[in-house]
Amino acid sequence: MRASTESDRDVESYVLSVVSIEDRDHEQAQGLLKKENAQSPSDARHVSISKWKWIRAVISTFILGCIIAPLLLFLLWKALDIRIWHDPISLQRSDDYILDPTWNFDAASTKRVFNWTISDEVANPDGVYRPMLLINKQFPGPLIEVNEGDTIVVNVHNKAKNATSIHWHGIFNKGSNWMDGTVGVTNCPIAPGSEFRYEFKVDGQAGTYWYHAHHGVQTSDGLLGPLIIHSKQEKSLQKIEYATDRVVMVQDYYHDLSDGLLLKYLEPDRENIEPVPDGALINGQNVRNCTSLPNRKCNAKNAALPIFNLEPDKNHRLRFINVGSFAQFQIQVDEHQFAITEVDGTDILPTYFHRLNINPAQRYSIVVNANNTDRDSYWIRARMVTHCFGEKNPELEPEVRAIINYQQPSTTSINSLPAPSQSTLPSSTDWPEVIELICLDLDTSSLKPVIPIAAPPKPDASFYIRTNFEIGAHRLSRGFFNTSSFQPQILYPTLHRLIDHLSPSSPSYNTTTITSLPTLNSPSLPNPQGPTTSIGINTIFTNSSTELFLQTPTISPASTIDLIFTNFDDGSHPLHLHGHKFFILGQGHAYPPPDILSPETVPHNPDVNSLLQNPLRRDTATIESYGWLHIRVILDNPGVWLLHCHISWHFEAGMGMVLGVGIEDIMRDIENADENKTHESSGWINMANNMKPMCTRKDADRGKRPDDSIWDDA
CATH class of the missing domain: 2.60.40.420 (Cupredoxins -  blue copper proteins)
Structure with missing residues (x-):
């Protein structure tokens, strides 16, 4: 069946309004009759004649209504149908x-x-x-x-x-x-x-x-x-x-x-x-x-x-x-x-x-x-x-x-x-191969950029991310990156909260907390108190269970990180990183090779050096079902950037996280603007002042993803 439209609902509303009017008229008629009976006229014959005239009028009106009302509704529907289906675009x-x-x-x-x-x-x-x-x-x-x-x-x-x-x-x-x-x-x-x-x-x-x-x-x-x-x-x-x-x-x-x-x-x-x-x-x-x-x-x-x-x-x-x-x-x-x-x-x-x-x-x-x-x-x-x-x-x-x-x-x-x-119509011949049985990327290992750019030989940190769906409360299936299922705050975005948090007037200023994410090359990230000095997960203004926030300190020099995804799901996930391109270092089925998971203990693979000389750079790469993906990215673009599955249904179910890039640089920019008593030097402050009014407008969140609480009684 086709989806309901505003015009469909107009028709339904019209029919309901007709029914309610008829009911109200019936109730009013009953009230008038009771009022007439309350007057108790002395002429019983007059009452009887008046009563039968009224009954005949009601019956006649009802019969005419049965004939005319459907016709009117049909004509109205046709008029609406023309408007619904034949608007010129x-x-x-x-x-x-x-x-x-x-x-x-x-x-x-x-x-x-x-x-x-x-x-x-x-x-x-x-x-x-x-x-x-x-x-x-x-x-x-x-x-x-x-x-x-x-x-x-x-x-x-x-x-x-x-x-x-x-x-x-x-x-x-x-x-x-x-x-x-x-x-x-x-x-x-x-x-x-x-x-x-x-x-x-x-x-x-x-x-x-x-x-x-x-x-x-x-x-x-x-x-x-x-x-x-x-x-x-x-x-x-x-x-x-x-x-x-x-x-x-x-x-x-x-x-x-x-x-x-x-x-x-x-x-x-x-x-x-x-x-x-x-x-x-x-x-x-x-x-x-x-x-x-x-x-x-x-x-x-x-x-x-x-x-x-x-x-x-x-x-x-x-x-x-x-x-x-x-x-x-x-x-x-x-x-x-x-x-x-x-x-x-x-x-x-x-x-x-x-x-x-x-x-x-x-x-x-x-x-x-x-x-x-x-x-x-x-x-x-x-x-x-x-x-x-x-x-x-x-x-x-x-x-x-x-x-x-x-x-x-x-x-x-x-x-x-x-x-x-x-x-x-063409009579050309199809290529003979059978269509793929799994969803995966084209083999990109043979694709070489015209402008050669070598990937950094080693990352500053490597992070292991498990992608899968899990059944939770109310039998709801939700997408996860590790233990986080992404549910952004529509009317208080991550960037706005970051700016508020980094402002010297914030109670949490200078107490940014870094906690560890499962890492490979850096098994024990520090948890510094004070300005951000390491790569890790920020938990001070985000809830990692619903908004995983991985941050880097500065873009001078920029941090290089490896992301190794392992997919425990029977569906593929095209992963897109906003604001950056990344190097494709490997894709495959099953589990990542040992030299990726344990580079310090497994003998070096000489093929890696050749790959690092000029790997493909792109912004969207797919991890196949029960497969793995290895990317390396230079985080040199300050801001907050979404990393997510680009299957729209999967992202809405929670497959996303945020990379905060150059957090110290952003903090320093805000500090300088505050010390100078001017906001002219800080694009971040200008952004906050100019963009936040959008969040308070009527119906600003209309059309958002339904909250899981609607299934509390399911």
Whole structure:
């Protein structure tokens, strides 16, 4: 059944109001009758005649009401139905994500301003109508295309019924931690009816990124889009010259609103049973067979498969982004190999594949040569790995396709092309291998960055983190990093509490407590009293059972840490670190090798030295089911940064923690501002003054994850 909308509830409210009015009229009629009887007229015949006239009037009114009321309700429903299902909105088409071929990579740095209105809409991207949360009534959201060194300004006006927030996935936000858009960590939500201005400079990075909601699971409701940063050296960093450049977003797709799906997922007795998608989209497009979905409001007349027109015998860059909430995709171009040339914003030496594994939030650029002229058109296939789903969905269509047309350049817009008929669909051949049975990353050991950067030979500290789900009170299944299940304070984010705690006026000032986390290279971290001097867990203003907070003292020099994840769960977890890229030092099945777990006692593995010379750098890596992941990260970006599973359902169930970077540096900045009796020198103080009013606005937490206490009586 389709999700309930505000308009559905309007209809229900109307019916209930009609019933209540009829009941009230009946009660009032009874009262009038009693009043008349109380007068006791002397003429009994007059009373009898009046009584029968009144009864006949009531019966006539009742009969007419039985005839007219349903008709009125039917007409009202049709009127509402038209309003619900046929509001005009702009669905993006594939050519909206072709990057500007005349783009000036050498343009002087500038400020690029975007004005967005977020609103509740209804759309049918694949034919099935559903409520959505959209930017400027567009799905997917508008393309942001900038140069490295530019300043991005996004003015957001939230006209939706729920609060919201935008996160800039993979963006460092150096010097502007408070623009990360992470609800409960760096920001409070943008309340309904209010506005917020995001402003940040993109420095020290280029490549393929994206933006999405970071409040609840609103990304799956449509709040997402691509963000492309061009480097002045882009043409030289990409080792294969290409004629066209475009974004290709793949996503799992649900026909119901995320809040209802999330509530069901979090309820008791739902261990490892994530909501299973109904289908998938490429650049917001697909075509469903409405006759196979009798319980859905569906009209696929204007739905279409995405079409990519590629000039023959030319190279073409396709920037794939998995913008979904749950599913891993395997992507292929029939009868074509392709070169992977970028991973999560890191340019790599061309490496050839014919199938691409891509997990939620990951990005891969591929370059495909349109040189197979045996046919005029080919399928791009994007298949979800359904073996990773915990239950069946009878409406699931696991594969979505796009069409590659070999076509000479023309001025004809793709939007003006007729929808392909069955006779014009590609007849290209699928690659023969069987689809994966487990969800895991592409083997990245062969992917080498174009700009070589060696990983530090040793970390300052190594931390072991166990990822798993556990059944707790009320039979609730929750995600854990070690013994912590993340539940951020929506209206008092971690960053705000940190600033308040580090202020000289705070009672806890200069008594920051560090406690130990299970470590490998540093088995006994000190517990200093006074300013932070070590790497460890802060417990003075966070509760580690619901907000694990790992902090480092300074960025001069920056701390290097190893994180070794071991997954005791039968599902995979694409892990994303905000504000940083990390080095991939190893991934695998079962338990981490002994030389990782006990580097001081196990003979040195000579292969490690070779790996450290130029490992892949990225911001999202997957730990497979019952597997392990080893990353090394230089924490050189001061602020508080979320580390979490990017399967939206898992994060909402608790799979997250916070890294506090350069805490001494932040404290020193605040101290200097206090001594100078001015806040001008402290961006952190300015942030606190400017951002905190957001947290007190009406309905600022509307749409948040339900609290576990609602199941106290379960």
